[in-house]
Amino acid sequence: MKKIYKELHKHIIIYFLFMKNSLIGYMEYRANLFAALTMELVYLGSKILYVVVIYNAGININGVSPDEIMLFIGTYIIMTAIYTAFFMDNFYKLPEHIRNGTLDMYITKPLSLQFMVTLRHVNFVLPVPNLIAGITMVVLACKRLGITAGFINIIGYMGILVSATIMAYCVFLIPQILSFWTVKSGAITEIADKCWDFNNMPMIIYNKWMRRIGVFIIPVFFITNFPAMFLVGKLDGIYFIWTFIAPIIFIVLLRLFWKFAIRNYTSASS
Amino acid sequence: MRFLQKYFKAFLMGLQSSMEYRADFLLSVFSGAFIIVIQCFLWTAIFKSSSNSVIYGYTYPQMIAYSIMAGLVAKIVATGFEWEIAEDIKNGGLNKFIIQPIGYFYYRICCFFGRKALQLVVLFIMSLAGLMFCNIGLGLKLEVPRIILFLPFVFLAMVLNFMIYYCLSSLAFTMAEVWGVFVAAGQGIMMLSGGIFPLDVFGEKVSAILSLLPFQYIIFYPVNIVNGKLSFEEVMNGAIIQIAWIFIMIILSNLCWKSGMKKYVAIGG
Numbered sequence: 057m058k059k060i061y062k063e064l065h066k067h068i069i070i071y072f073l074f075m076k077n078s079l080i081g082y083m084e085y086r087a088n089l090f091a092a093l094t095m096e097l098v099y100l101g102s103k104i105l106y107v108v109v110i111y112n113a114g115i116n117i118n119g120v121s122p123d124e125i126m127l128f129i130g131t132y133i134i135m136t137a138i139y140t141a142f143f144m145d146n147f148y149k150l151p152e153h154i155r156n157g158t159l160d161m162y163i164t165k166p167l168s169l170q171f172m173v174t175l176r177h178v179n180f181v182l183p184v185p186n187l188i189a190g191i192t193m194v195v196l197a198c199k200r201l202g203i204t205a206g207f208i209n210i211i212g213y214m215g216i217l218v219s220a221t222i223m224a225y226c227v228f229l230i231p232q233i234l235s236f237w238t239v240k241s242g243a244i245t246e247i248a249d250k251c252w253d254f255n256n257m258p259m260i261i262y263n264k265w266m267r268r269i270g271v272f273i274i275p276v277f278f279i280t281n282f283p284a285m286f287l288v289g290k291l292d293g294i295y296f297i298w299t300f301i302a303p304i305i306f307i308v309l310l311r312l313f314w315k316f317a318i319r320n321y322t323s324a325s326s
Numbered sequence: 327m328r329f330l331q332k333y334f335k336a337f338l339m340g341l342q343s344s345m346e347y348r349a350d351f352l353l354s355v356f357s358g359a360f361i362i363v364i365q366c367f368l369w370t371a372i373f374k375s376s377s378n379s380v381i382y383g384y385t386y387p388q389m390i391a392y393s394i395m396a397g398l399v400a401k402i403v404a405t406g407f408e409w410e411i412a413e414d415i416k417n418g419g420l421n422k423f424i425i426q427p428i429g430y431f432y433y434r435i436c437c438f439f440g441r442k443a444l445q446l447v448v449l450f451i452m453s454l455a456g457l458m459f460c461n462i463g464l465g466l467k468l469e470v471p472r473i474i475l476f477l478p479f480v481f482l483a484m485v486l487n488f489m490i491y492y493c494l495s496s497l498a499f500t501m502a503e504v505w506g507v508f509v510a511a512g513q514g515i516m517m518l519s520g521g522i523f524p525l526d527v528f529g530e531k532v533s534a535i536l537s538l539l540p541f542q543y544i545i546f547y548p549v550n551i552v553n554g555k556l557s558f559e560e561v562m563n564g565a566i567i568q569i570a571w572i573f574i575m576i577i578l579s580n581l582c583w584k585s586g587m588k589k590y591v592a593i594g595g
Binding site for chain 1: 349353507
């Protein structure tokens, strides 16, 4: 137990150092910072366009009101901020490390390889507009829906966001691990990115089979729908149980897949 | 004739390059289909939940046809050469074009159409299949003259989009890192040209402002020709404005490139 605590403590301290390094990097290249901000603002605009379309149509879609849809899209935007902050850059870099052999350097370090490679960079720029817009939309939607900011609602919503973050890490890292075999993975990355876009709208618009696949097999709908479903009181039965079980199952699966992939790693350098 | 020969070679180079990366193209079409799927589900849910048979001025078959065709036209007109131009400007690749008897603009446009040639065949077959689905499955009224008009309109949309991006790529003369501008512009142009939603969703005022810009002639207009939303008079007026915009963009890109070339430092000797 003491050993586990010691390891955990070491990894947390190093993670804060990673964050510090990333921040220094952003301050150094300010032109990149503004370019990234501009880019993200335009993407945010296209996400908000979905809310505009729904409000202008002024109808309940499959029993979901425009305010509830705003809550779903707001949560999706918050999750996009979390994903771009902690995971996206690292996931994109994984195939590069494999292709160029820079993974060798990480293997020699006295830390978890998966931790080093998949959590090395923290993006401080891209999440900012998404986080502001997402939180604003969620607060506004809750106000219009009469959802109170009580202890249970806040803790429940945050807890499911954490669960969804773990799922986002697992679901979107798995395709990148395939690059241990394919080496070049541009198309895989593109397809995985487009899968994220399925959350532009709540899963209620899709048919029964797509919803089942999106929740239980490739759980992209889990990531952005479940926190909002909790707030509107629609997270019941099997979905509620799945909120707790899915992250454990997927983290175990991911870990096994990672270890299997590492065994197949053939260094590209000398 | 010899003048044309070298540009025909550039066209062939583009064609060869597209054949080399055909798997990449097919996978990009596959991932591009995701947005069509999302849009189709969204509009189906909206129409099912609404008591109106016309939403934002579109019937259900017209809206589904719009979603399918907008996704495909976006792929048809898509560029990508702007990254290569930026690389040429940044690393001195433009040097060889300065000393050789070949125009960079003509080289780029020939390469662009060469790369598109094979893709166009695939995308037009897919467009035809999409329209047939809307006609047989959803009862969309299809008119042959509209399909025939759609073809030159899409060709002009490709030229217009090429000119916009060619103009945009001249920013690389003044900015060392243009990737953010390219990505933002790409998504912005996609939105303003009707690649995500028909421009009617923005409301009358915004639509009127957007009609003053060239973007709607890239996706919104060609798609609305084929799904029967525009009258023949509107189509003809649109064609004149589209051609006018192409000429404006040619003049603008000429000015931008002339000014950019004065700043070009030809790195790499």
